[in-house]
Amino acid sequence: MIEKIYDAVDKALEEHVLLGFPYTDQRGRILYHSTKLGCQWTGNVQGDPVEAFIDYGRWLAKCDGCGNLEYVTPSDPIFFCHGCGNLTNNRAARPVIFPEDEERQAIEAALLERGVTPGLAIGPIDQMRFSAPDVPDLLRSWQPGETKEVLQEQATAMTASFKAAQAPALEPGKTVDEKVNP
Numbered sequence: 001m002i003e004k005i006y007d008a009v010d011k012a013l014e015e016h017v018l019l020g021f022p023y024t025d026q027r028g029r030i031l032y033h034s035t036k037l038g039c040q041w042t043g044n045v046q047g048d049p050v051e052a053f054i055d056y057g058r059w060l061a062k063c064d065g066c067g068n069l070e071y072v073t074p075s076d077p078i079f080f081c082h083g084c085g086n087l088t089n090n091r092a093a094r095p096v097i098f099p100e101d102e103e104r105q106a107i108e109a110a111l112l113e114r115g116v117t118p119g120l121a122i123g124p125i126d127q128m129r130f131s132a133p134d135v136p137d138l139l140r141s142w143q144p145g146e147t148k149e150v151l152q153e154q155a156t157a158m159t160a161s162f163k164a165a166q167a168p169a170l171e172p173g174k175t176v177d178e179k180v181n182p
């Protein structure tokens, strides 16, 4: 079972272990990938911040220049796009906005209550990326502005309507045979 919301450090560690890449943190990961792509990070962090969000159990942020998504981490909130190399930001990384720690932990805990079935992949992060929610559309996803309470209300409402839709088949004492046989 997947027990956490994954972030860029988890991604770095997974790439380190599975692919043998030489880094174990966000800065090493950014430097490695940006150098490999020919758009090396300067090491600076500046410019307009980007907002973190959670998609299928993973902390991500979106590049407003090219639309690319990258893993981010609250433990080192910097963003560098491996698609466009932050060219319009002079190849500096950008700050990332996360919820305050207490709020972030409450959001993560609310999402982790949502059951998912891991997808077929070698690493746990891709298993989460390809996961299927136990209640349809009740994803481990979060957008800025959604509180823990909003997430819990979503879960309650969607779980209730899912159970209601299942109810006829689960009605005690009745079987499909009884309904169709004379």
Ligand SMILES: [Zn+2]
Pocket (backbone or CB within 6 Å): 063, 064, 065, 066, 067, 068, 081, 082, 083, 084, 085, 086
């Ligand atoms: Zn980009």
